[in-house]
Amino acid sequence: MISILRLASTLVGMCRLARQGWTVAALLMLGAPLSPALSQFQAPDVTVKSQHGDWQVACKPPPPGAKNEICGLVQTVAAEDDNNIVISVHFQKFSDGKRVIRIYTPTGVALSMGLGLNIDDKQTLQTGFSRCAQYGCLAQIEPDDKLIDLMRNGKKALVVIYRTQEVGIGIPISLSGFGQALAALH
Numbered sequence: 001m002i003s004i005l006r007l008a009s010t011l012v013g014m015c016r017l018a019r020q021g022w023t024v025a026a027l028l029m030l031g032a033p034l035s036p037a038l039s040q041f042q043a044p045d046v047t048v049k050s051q052h053g054d055w056q057v058a059c060k061p062p063p064p065g066a067k068n069e070i071c072g073l074v075q076t077v078a079a080e081d082d083n084n085i086v087i088s089v090h091f092q093k094f095s096d097g098k099r100v101i102r103i104y105t106p107t108g109v110a111l112s113m114g115l116g117l118n119i120d121d122k123q124t125l126q127t128g129f130s131r132c133a134q135y136g137c138l139a140q141i142e143p144d145d146k147l148i149d150l151m152r153n154g155k156k157a158l159v160v161i162y163r164t165q166e167v168g169i170g171i172p173i174s175l176s177g178f179g180q181a182l183a184a185l186h
Helices: 004-019 145-153 178-184
Strands: 047-052 055-060 070-079 082-093 099-105 115-119 122-127 131-133 136-141 156-162 168-174
Touching: 047 178, 055 178, 070 168, 070 178, 082 156, 082 168, 099 115, 099 156, 122 136, 122 145, 145 178
Parallel strands: none
Antiparallel strands: 047 055, 055 070, 070 082, 082 099, 099 136, 115 122, 115 156, 131 136, 156 168
């Protein structure tokens, strides 16, 4: 079981890396769980291919038997008023055309409240969490064309997580460069 001190240290480490522009949770987006050995957020096989505004295109080598590397869009940010609260937003498009947005949050969120996503100050959607693990909790969204267009043309998104049923925390996500990064994703 992860201790509170270790969790705080991990979140602070994520925040430091996020400020440095590293793709901290790229391993999560690309399907690799973080083990205690990776708690320093070393991502040896993930490469940042390009930067578009505040979004990065990050890729990892193809899994055995596959020909193409696995790529996605990533942005990792800390809450404006609490650097210990770090989230990571990932967008991935699969070869079958399916698209998914994964939002990774710290543990300790009120699971029953879910996660909210507002784009340009308009409530866009509310979704539940898929699962929680040692590294945090995951909410997954299968965006439709309308949501993709809102993100492509919007200026900012606000991810709302809840510590309790009464206390929500809004974490701003820049949409600057999302459209260009999406076009670069292939």
